[in-house]
Amino acid sequence: MTSDTRLPEPTAPARILVIKLRHHGDMLLTTPLILALRQRFPTAQIDVLLYEETREMLSANPDIHSIYGIDRKWKKQGVLHQLKMEAGLLCTLRKQKYDLVLNLADQWRSAICTRLTGARKRVGFAFPKRRHPFWAFCHTDLASTQAHNTQHTVEQNLSILSAIGEAVHDVPAKMSYTDQDWQVCRSLLPPDFQESYVVIQPTSRWFYKCWREGNISAVMDALSAAGHKIVLTSGPDAKEKKMVETIIAGCPDAQFHSLAGQLTLRQLAALIDHARLFIGVDSVPMHMAAALGTPLVALFGPSKLVFWRPWQAKGEVIWAGDYGPLPDPDDIDTHTDERYLDAIPVDAVISAAKRLLA
Known part of the structure; x- marks a missing residue:
């Protein structure tokens, strides 16, 4: 033709x-x-x-x-x-x-x-x-x-x-927010946090995806000792906020500010977008950080990495399976108290964070 x-x-x-x-x-x-x-x-x-x-x-x-x-x-x-x-x-x-x-x-x-x-x-x-x-x-x-x-x-x-009839493979994700969302976040931050901070979101609605509280406390201590300020975030669920309280109790000398349970998802996006680094587990905020292009350290346990690895992320993915055996994701009881991420060494997360902050 x-x-x-x-x-x-x-x-x-x-x-x-x-x-x-x-x-x-x-x-x-x-x-x-x-x-x-x-x-x-x-x-x-x-x-x-x-x-x-x-x-x-x-x-x-x-x-x-x-x-x-x-x-x-x-x-x-x-x-x-x-x-x-x-x-x-x-x-x-x-x-x-x-x-x-x-x-x-x-x-x-x-x-x-x-x-x-x-x-x-x-x-x-x-x-x-x-x-x-x-x-x-x-x-x-x-x-x-x-x-x-x-x-x-x-x-x-x-x-x-x-x-x-279309074939498309490489398209970025997009997390959008408004200027008002950022202004709300900014108003909640102490003045000395507004220009440079690290966001740590240690929680997920499924606790089997979470790292041990003491490990997060150790990371916060190490980053604080290196001169970095940390903003802690979580969802509004009482269990998540209690987890953050336990983390805070484990590092009383760290330079941090908690906004746990205080932000909408769009406000959280604005906060992450202005951060130097995001550290978190396999959860919505981790995907938001990847979409926003914020450097990240993402901690994974028994999740299907092929499906859920942060899309087009800048940073490092640390998988517990590289440090010890993990159950098949399809066999997980989502209500278990097991913390499968505990196989990840604290030093591995601190080293990754420092590399990205250098």
């Missing part, structure tokens, strides 16, 4: 919806896909459907036009209330008249939402556990998942674009 007889390209989508119903970190790792869509379709309206509690991960992202949320609190007010709210949401989505829907999720709910948008092209993944006629009925195209076992979560998300 000559250039004169080549068929025209299909009309570019004017309205796109991305669906992902997962946790905070999963939402951050959708941003490379969103950026790839923005680069490919610069004039398109790109919307996102997510769980309401994860909205803040994307709420300041300039590539997104609108965010729609499924609030899991609806069901606490009764089945009728939940059905009414979800029906209203589906009606709103249908009114957007999407040209393209990309369903990254594996839930039946996400498939039903995809179908009911009425979009002319509805792409999902051919998940092995969803080999069912109804899953195929909800989508016009299914992208292969055959390579997912060897791909980072970002690469898995990007692979859905193969169904629309």
Whole structure:
């Protein structure tokens, strides 16, 4: 076929919806896909459907036009209330008249939402556990998942674009915040901390991913002795704040300031973005640091590094498996009191931090 007889390209989508119903970190790792869509379709309206509690991960992202949320609190007010709210949401989505829907999720709910948008092209993944006629009925195209076992979560998300003839592999994640978010953070920092500090986030909602409190205290002592100021952060959960209190008790002479449980996710992003270094475990803030380009020391235990290694991070990943045996991630009891990261030597973390701060 000559250039004169080549068929025209299909009309570019004017309205796109991305669906992902997962946790905070999963939402951050959708941003490379969103950026790839923005680069490919610069004039398109790109919307996102997510769980309401994860909205803040994307709420300041300039590539997104609108965010729609499924609030899991609806069901606490009764089945009728939940059905009414979800029906209203589906009606709103249908009114957007999407040209393209990309369903990254594996839930039946996400498939039903995809179908009911009425979009002319509805792409999902051919998940092995969803080999069912109804899953195929909800989508016009299914992208292969055959390579997912060897791909980072970002690469898995990007692979859905193969169904629309795109091949994208190397796109950065983006964690966005506002100037007001930074101003709030700045107002909470002591004057002598505002120009140079290290952020340490030692907690995760799953404590098996955490390093021992005494180890964090030792790192804080070493970095303080080297002249560095430390800002401690954590989530608002009482268990996380208690862990921070234990860490503080173990290093009374360290130069630190605690903002544990005091920041929103966007404020935390602003704090991390202005830090010289981030030290943390496999958790949302670690992925935020990677997306922001802040140098980091990331501590990993029995997590699937192929999937969850910080994407395009500047810094070092220290894996407990290099220092001792670890159980298979699929065999972990997430409620265990075991601290699998304890195999990581304190000196390894201190040395990595000092290299990055030099």
